[in-house]
Amino acid sequence: MDLTFTEREQAFREELREWFARNDPGQEPESDEDLHFKWRRDFQARLAADGLAAVHWPPEYGGRGASVTESAIFFEELGRSGAPLPANVLGLLLAGPTIMLWGSDRQKERYLAPILSGEEIWCQGFSEPDAGSDLASLKTRAVKEGGEWVISGQKVWTSGAQYSKWCMLVARSDPSAPKHRGLTYFLMDMEQDGVQVRPLRQITGSPEFNELFIDGARVPAENVLGGEGNGWKVALTTLMNERAGLAFFLQVRLRQLLDRLIAQAAASGAIEQPLVAARLGELQMRAEILRLTAYRGLTATEKYGQPGPEGSLTKWMWSQTNQELTQFAVDLIGPEALAEGNPWAYELLRARGNSIEGGTTEVLKNIVAERVLGLPKSR
Ligand SMILES: Cc1cc2nc3c(=O)[nH]c(=O)nc-3n(C[C@H](O)[C@H](O)[C@H](O)COP(=O)(O)OP(=O)(O)OC[C@H]3O[C@@H](n4cnc5c(N)ncnc54)[C@H](O)[C@@H]3O)c2cc1C
Structure with a gap:
């Protein structure tokens, strides 16, 4: 790639530098995890209000359609200013791009904007006690009942689940199929009785990740992403x-x-x-x-x-x-x-x-x- 900056890129850098100078994130709260998360979430909302939460996202989804170099400039200026990384990191980096590629128009319309603003936080429900590196051996079950799926199983190491509204959940929908084929990817609402979040305290003292106990959680059929059996x-x-x-x-x-x-x-x-x-x-x-x-x-x-x-x-x-x-x-x-x-x-x-x-x-x-x-x- 060519690393000399064009006039347009220089102008983008100036714009960002001014923006970060005008938007001081304030003192980083160091001891309280909830306050720290709120600090990052509030700052993400300010970025989103000015179309800067995910500059590399296409404009039709609320990004700036930034090129590689412009994205790099954004991250350099963010790093330089000392501003925090956005709170909804898994939403911006993982859920958003996955929904853009595999989602229906309705799903894109429903989920992308609140990811950008940080209004709805996302977590990733992939790993299980017996399925980490070998993810395809996961055992959480999804059974179809009428127009919805009923999910039961356990996930672990689920970062940020305690703040999350939505979970990118992979579950086994067809136990008779070969292990990579019988999986389905769900967008699961965390706010229901069938989902219990239990924090795990890390060596740092902070409970950044959690166990998820899923017992009869309901997911409407329209919340399957990319089609039944296509979860892998x-x-x-x-x-x-x-x-x-x-x-x-x-x-x-x-x-x-x-x-x-x-x-x-x-x-x-x-x-x-x-x-x-x-x-x-x-x-x-x-x-x-x-x-x-x-x-x-x-x-x-x-x-x-x-x-x-x-x-x-x-x-x-x-x-x-x-x-x-x-x-x-x-x-x-x-x-x-x-x-x-x-x-x-x-x-x-x-x-x-x-x-x-x-x-x-x-x-x-x-x-x-x-x-x-x-x-x-x-x-
Ligand atoms: C801070 C943190 C945050 C996390 N957040 C999330 C999250 O938000 N959502 C989520 O779903 N998961 C999350 N994880 C889980 C993470 O993805 C898993 O821990 C990881 O995939 C490894 O799985 P495992 O812990 O089961 O280890 P195992 O897969 O059991 O691995 C044990 C050891 O065996 C080695 N090993 C395994 N297979 C092979 C192989 N084929 N070749 C060579 N060596 C091998 C591994 O390298 C490792 O050293 C998080 C983990 C951490 C530490």
Whole structure:
């Protein structure tokens, strides 16, 4: 891709810089998870009001139809301003693009606008206690009864379920079919008695994800996405968008953390030590490689309409770099980095999950080996 900016792109950057200068997100609430979520949700509503919540979405769905370069500029300016990433991240990156590809006109009209504004938060009900990497072995059952489906089973690690109105749910609708074929993708309303959300507290102390106990939940037939029995293909669209999108989104967060660490090392004078400077330089280089590789992934999305398996590479690179960065920050700052309330303690502990969420590093390596490099299958 050509990385020199056109006049139009420069004007877009100016517009954004002005917008972020006018829209100060205020102080980040650090200790209270609900307040933190509200802070991000409110800021997303402000972005959406000015058509900036998902600039890469097509204009007919409320985006700006931004090109790859314009999307990159958006994320750079967001990162630069210190503004929070939108609260409805799974809606914007996963549910929205999946509905755009597989949804009926009615579904697009019903679901896309509240995703953008953050009015309706989405979660992803894929993983189960015995189905993570091998997602197609999931057991949650969907049985048709008249004009609706009755769902029962258990999901786990469901991020943000406690705030969610809707769930992207994959369930087994035909137990007699081969495991990849008997699945259906549902848009499930979380606000019903048949869905119980039980928070799971992570090593960070925050309950960011949950168990979902689903017992006779009702889903109208019109809330099937992409057709009965087609759930595996629809789920793959979500997963491809997850890996490519998250890597792009999260490299902004990585940039913010690295800038913070460099500023702290400069303020303390540690940056004068050659070993520290070399390590920071290496992380700087990795962050830059990640940014450019994420752009390349977006270029592929623009060209072919959908993200390809290359997103697995960026997701893997991002998790590794983020874990190294947060570990180095704690080594550099010393024990005070782990004191209660110090944001680095949270970042270090939260980064442990990076190489598991959205596909484990081992599984992503398999995908890169087989589907990007064309190496023989491992199994
Ligand atoms: C922070 C966080 C947030 C999450 N949010 C969500 C969410 O919102 N919604 C959701 O549905 N899920 C979510 N997950 C779940 C996540 O997708 C799963 O944890 C992940 O897919 C791995 O599944 P598993 O935990 O069952 O591990 P397993 O699949 O049991 O894997 C165990 C180990 O075996 C390895 N392994 C498995 N298969 C292979 C293979 N073929 N080749 C080589 N090694 C292999 C894995 O790499 C891993 O090390 C989240 C996870 C985390 C950590």
